[in-house]
Amino acid sequence: MHYTKFALAALTAAVLAGCGGSSGGDQTLKVKYTAQVSFGDSLSDVGSYAVGTVAALKGGKFTINGDNTAINPELTGKNWTEHLAAQFGLPAPCAAETGLEGNAAQGFSVARVKHTGCYGYAMGGSRVTNPVGPNNRLTGSALGALTVPVATQIANHLAVSGGKFSGTEVVFVMAGGNDALFQLGSLQAAATAAGTAAGSATFASTLVPLLAAGATNPSTAAAAIGAAVRTASAAPGATSTTIVQAAVGTAAVQPGNSAVASAAVYGPMVVTAQTAATAAGAKAGADYATANGPALVTAMGAAGSELVALVKDQIIAKGATHVVVNNLPDVANTPSGLSKDASTRALINAMVSAFNNQIKTGLSGNDKVLIVDVFAVSNDQSTNPGPYGLTNVKEPACNLTDAAKNPLGSSLVCNGSNLIAGDVSHYSYADDVHPSPFNNLLLARYVAKDMVTRGWL
Amino acid sequence: MNKRFNSAAQVLAAIAAMTLASAASAQSAGTFTAKVGVNKITPHVTSGDMTAPALPNTKADVESDTKPILTLAYMVTDNISAELHLGVPYKHDLVGDGAIKGTGKLGTSEVLPPTFLMQYRFFEANTMIRPYVGAGLTYAYFQKERGSGAMTALLDPGGEPSSYRLKNKLAGSIQLGATLAFNERWFADVGVIKTYLKTTAKFSTGQTQNIKLDPTAVSVGIGYKFY
Numbered sequence: 001m002h003y004t005k006f007a008l009a010a011l012t013a014a015v016l017a018g019c020g021g022s023s024g025g026d027q028t029l030k031v032k033y034t035a036q037v038s039f040g041d042s043l044s045d046v047g048s049y050a051v052g053t054v055a056a057l058k059g060g061k062f063t064i065n066g067d068n069t070a071i072n073p074e075l076t077g078k079n080w081t082e083h084l085a086a087q088f089g090l091p092a093p094c095a096a097e098t099g100l101e102g103n104a105a106q107g108f109s110v111a112r113v114k115h116t117g118c119y120g121y122a123m124g125g126s127r128v129t130n131p132v133g134p135n136n137r138l139t140g141s142a143l144g145a146l147t148v149p150v151a152t153q154i155a156n157h158l159a160v161s162g163g164k165f166s167g168t169e170v171v172f173v174m175a176g177g178n179d180a181l182f183q184l185g186s187l188q189a190a191a192t193a194a195g196t197a198a199g200s201a202t203f204a205s206t207l208v209p210l211l212a213a214g215a216t217n218p219s220t221a222a223a224a225i226g227a228a229v230r231t232a233s234a235a236p237g238a239t240s241t242t243i244v245q246a247a248v249g250t251a252a253v254q255p256g257n258s259a260v261a262s263a264a265v266y267g268p269m270v271v272t273a274q275t276a277a278t279a280a281g282a283k284a285g286a287d288y289a290t291a292n293g294p295a296l297v298t299a300m301g302a303a304g305s306e307l308v309a310l311v312k313d314q315i316i317a318k319g320a321t322h323v324v325v326n327n328l329p330d331v332a333n334t335p336s337g338l339s340k341d342a343s344t345r346a347l348i349n350a351m352v353s354a355f356n357n358q359i360k361t362g363l364s365g366n367d368k369v370l371i372v373d374v375f376a377v378s379n380d381q382s383t384n385p386g387p388y389g390l391t392n393v394k395e396p397a398c399n400l401t402d403a404a405k406n407p408l409g410s411s412l413v414c415n416g417s418n419l420i421a422g423d424v425s426h427y428s429y430a431d432d433v434h435p436s437p438f439n440n441l442l443l444a445r446y447v448a449k450d451m452v453t454r455g456w457l
Numbered sequence: 458m459n460k461r462f463n464s465a466a467q468v469l470a471a472i473a474a475m476t477l478a479s480a481a482s483a484q485s486a487g488t489f490t491a492k493v494g495v496n497k498i499t500p501h502v503t504s505g506d507m508t509a510p511a512l513p514n515t516k517a518d519v520e521s522d523t524k525p526i527l528t529l530a531y532m533v534t535d536n537i538s539a540e541l542h543l544g545v546p547y548k549h550d551l552v553g554d555g556a557i558k559g560t561g562k563l564g565t566s567e568v569l570p571p572t573f574l575m576q577y578r579f580f581e582a583n584t585m586i587r588p589y590v591g592a593g594l595t596y597a598y599f600q601k602e603r604g605s606g607a608m609t610a611l612l613d614p615g616g617e618p619s620s621y622r623l624k625n626k627l628a629g630s631i632q633l634g635a636t637l638a639f640n641e642r643w644f645a646d647v648g649v650i651k652t653y654l655k656t657t658a659k660f661s662t663g664q665t666q667n668i669k670l671d672p673t674a675v676s677v678g679i680g681y682k683f684y
Contacts, residue, residue, distance in 0.1 A: 024618020024661075025564060025603030029610070086615025380513065389510030441614075442510060448610040449512070453559040457610050 029088070031322065031456050035169040036085045036093055037119040039153045041133075042412075042434060043326075044081045044122035044174050047095045049145060049412060053107030054100070059413030062124055062434040064397060064424075068416035072425035074438040075416065081120065081172060083444035087457070088170065094118035096156065101137045102144025112146065116160070119169075121153035124412065125178055128303045128310070133178040134185070143408060150175045150307065154314045165320035170456075173311060174326040174374075176355045179303040181331075181433070183296045184348065187289060194288040199281025203240070204229045204247075207273035211247055211266065216256035225250045244270055286343060293347045300351040304358025316368050322456055324447060325363055326372045327356040333382035335396050336432035372450050374443065381428060381439075388442055389426055396431045397424035484638070484682060485582035488532040492646050494678020496526035498547050498570070504554060505667035507660075516555030517563075517658065517668055522547040526676050528646075535582040540591065542572040542650075546600065551621075551658075553611070563608040566623055569598040570674075572650065574632050584638075591632035595652045597670075599623035604661075612662040621660045623668075628654035642682050650674040 038044045042062035050060025059065045061079055068075035085093045096118045102108030125133035125147035132138045133147035148156070150173070158164065165171065208225045215221030225247050232238055232246035244266075252261035260266050307325075315323055331337050332348040340348070356375055363369045385393045398414035400406055405418035411431035430436045435443065451457035484490070504516035524547050530540040546567035553560035574593030580586075604620040612619040634648025651673050658666045 021600070022602035022620045022622045022661075023604070024609065024620045025605050027606040027609060027618050029606040083615040087610050377512070384513060387506065387509050387511055387513040387515075438510075444614045445611060446512070448614045449557055449560060452561070452607045452610055453557075457607065 029457055030452075031170075033088045033090065033168060033170045033322070034166060035119055036081065036088060036090050036172065037157060037165070037169050037320075038081050038093060038122045038172040038174075039150050039157075040122035040172065040174040040326075041126045041150075041176075041178050042122075042124035043177065043329075044079060044120070044172060045095070045124045046079065046081060046093045046120040046122070048098055048120075048123040049100055049143075050095070051098050051110040052100055054143075054408075054413055056107065057407070057413040058415040058417070059408075059411075062411045063414070063430045063437050063440055064411065064419065065413070065415040071416055072423065074425040074436075074441070076437045076441070077415075078437055078440060080440045080444040080447065081122070083441055084170075084172075084447060087444075087448060093120040095123075096121045096153075097123070097146065097148065099146055100144050101146060103142040106142055108143050114156070114160075119157065121148070121157060122172075122174070123148050123153070126150060126153065126175065127178045127182065128175050128307045130179070130182075132182075134182050143412075147178070151310055151314070154310055158314070158318060164318045165315065167319045167321045169320065169322070171315055171320045171323040172326070173307070173315070173323065175307060176300070176303055176328045177331065177433070180300060180328070180348065180351050180355070181336075183299055184344070184351075187292055187296055187347075188344075190292070191285040191288040195281040195285030198284030199277040200233065202280035203273050203277035204233070204243075206276040207244075207247060207269060210269040210272065211251035211260055212254070212257070214257045214260055214265075215251070215254040217254075221251065221254035221257060224254060240274075289343065289347065293350070296347065297350045297354045301354035301358055304355035305362060307355075308358055308362030311363060311369065312366075316366070321368050322370075323368055324370045324372060324451065324456075325359060326374045326447070327359050328352045329374045329378035330382060331433070333379065333393070334433045335394060335429050338394055339432070370450055370454050370456060372447050374446070377442075377446050381442075385428065390428045390439070390442075391426040392424070393428040395427070396420070396429050397427035397436050398431050400431055484532060484535075484578070484587065484636070484644075486532050486534045487684070489683040490528075490530045490532075490644075490680050491683070492526075492528040492530070492678040492680030494526050494528070494646065494676050495523055496542075496544065496674050496676035497521060497523040498549075498568075498672045498674045500549065500670040500672045502554075503669040503671070505669075506555070507666045508664045511664055512556040514556040515666075516553075516557070517666055518552045518554040519668070519670060520550040520552060522549050526678065528676075528678065528680070530576075532578075532582075536578050538576045538578060538589075540574045540576055540593075542570075542574070544569075557611065560607060560611060562605065563611065564605055564621060565601075565603045566599055567601040568623075569600070570595050570652070570672075571598070572596075572630055572652070574630065574650075576632065578636075586635060586637050588635040589632075589648075591630075591634070591650075593630050593632070595628045595630045595650075595654065597626045597628060597652075597654050597656065599625055599656070612660060612664070617661070619661050621658050624657045624659070626654055626656050628652050636680070644680045644682070645678070646680050647677045648675075650676075 047060040066077045099112030100108045100110045125145040127133045129151045135141040135143045135145035136147045137144040212218045212222035228246045228250035232243045332345040400409045411434045499521035500519040507515040526544040532538045550562045551564040572595040574591035576591035578589040609619040630652040632650045636644045636646045638644045654670045
């Protein structure tokens with residue numbers, strides 16, 4: 001039976017050989033990068049505005065700031081570029097330029113400084129080529145965000161690196177969101193103004209004949225009341241109340257029309273006029289948006305093609321070989337987008353897709369570019385949050401309404417001390433457009449997945 | 458791998474050599490047989506989705522591996538035999554599939570699948586070709602699960618190296634095969650074993666994934682009879 005002994009010995013040896021447990025294994029990556037250079041906006045900003053009052057408020061990044069892992073392990077305070085820099089084995093990314101040009105009394109005026117060796121050019125509010133983005137001082141913002149456009153960010157990098165990329169760095173590009181938000185903001189302001197103007201006109205044109213109807217000579221009365229309305233409307237501090245007062249006052253002194261002075265008589269007339277005004281205002285606002293929306297879609301397409309040109313002519317043509325371009329996320333499904341009406345959301349979708357189509361047609365197939373379809377994943381998250389581990393995809397985790405806790409109403413100064421109540425660790429959004437640290441980790445994983453698939457990681 | 462193969466082959470050759478001097482007989486009751494060969498295990502993976510947080514439809518696939526195998530059998534009667542399959546650990550690659558298809562090899566795992574089967578061998582003990590069927594149990598013992606830089610990048614970029622564990626499982630196996638006797642001592646054997654094996658992967662980042670492996674093992678070998 002010596003052979004069975006031998007066999008048992010062989011079996012024992014095999015089992016003993018297998019006493020190893022599980023481990024991380026070989027962590028070597030397919031490509032070793034010498035640096036991470038990041039161009040873009042708030043989604044990649046690693047602290048361009050972490051100065052002055054923003055720093056004092058423990059802010060600086062556009063997410064839930066600070067290491068709050070004591071509250072929840074997911075509250076790392078990191079954005080996606082920080083996770084990936086660590087994955088590449090590179091030092092934590094730092095902002096290439098810091099400063100604020102806002103209200104000095106509020107601590108938002110801090111000298112601009114460029115930081116040698118820091119390649120985090122992405123900056124909150126930055127657009128593709130337009131130097132004025134959201135919260136730039138030229139918009140009248142007290143914050144005075146620098147909003148250095150991506151075109152200038154790239155030029156700044158070339159200026160400190162001998163006019164070229166080394167070819168051994170990984171380059172991140174994620175921009176265009178502020179082009180959408182800024183133009184939408186302008187459109188909304190103009191549409192509101194158009195709506196208000198149309199509403200006022202309709203209010204007067206509806207109210208005046210109603211008030212004049214009881215007079216002996218309605219047309220004479222209407223002329224007099226109309227004049228009174230115009231005068232009252234033009235007066236400083238005019239409100240609908242002062243206008244109604246003037247109109248009713250004038251109407252009541254018209255021959256045969258004294259009954260209109262009674263609230264029981266003029267009240268319903270005012271209500272009728274207000275209803276007509278609201279409808280007319282809404283229609284005029286919507287008409288304005290409809291008429292001018294296509295121009296925004298065109299402008300977003302132009303911004304997309306400008307970004308394509310920058311990637312080709314200023315990044316790849318200057319020597320970069322690994323350029324990761326994230327397309328625009330699903331802006332219409334951010335809390336900001338969700339707060340808009342259906343037609344505005346449709347417009348946002350058209351704008352985002354115009355931009356993303358330019359990215360796709362302009363850069364796909366380029367062997368030095370990896371396009372990451374962030375739109376697809378953010379869109380899926382909005383309707384299918386469960387598998388992602390997201391618990392809320394519609395509401396901000398930061399308390400943005402309490403001005404005492406968050407004077408900017410932005411994630412820029414959001415931290416562990418000014419969150420809404422409850423467990424927000426797996427919320428999708430920190431504020432109305434910016435992702436939480438957890439969603440930033442998901443984004444880092446998604447980009448990493450595409451990089452691994454491409455053989456870039 | 459070659460080194461391991463060689464040393465295993467040497468061990469098995471030694472076993473055979475030590476017993477060459479035994480007396481002659483057919484494949485009949487009371488006979489011991491030892492068989493050495495190569496065995497290719499090919500998992501037929503049906504992967505569940507990785508639990509949250511993960512991209513929806515994140516699946517896993519497991520690649521095949523081939524290793525030397527040692528099979529010991531005892532003829533209980535002329536037709537009924539008990540068989541034990543032993544061998545060195547198989548090393549399988551874990552690769553991304555579904556939503557993460559294309560990410561390639563994310564990890565490896567070794568498995569020792571000792572298998573015990575009861576068999577029915579057709580025809581007379583001294584027939585040259587004897588087909589057989591078998592059924593039994595396989596214990597899948599997983600060990601040395603290894604992650605990779607790619608796995609870390611996918612699960613926790615910039616974090617601690619990610620790893621995973623596979624749950625050891627007892628599984629049912631069925632077998633179909635045939636032996637071809639060259640002479641009274643030596644024979645060739647070819648066999649296929651299908652094992653119904655489900656396991657669960659648990660990742661260091663907290664996710665789990667149910668994986669049905671259902672491997673098919675195909676072996677060819679040379680055996681020797683002892684009396």
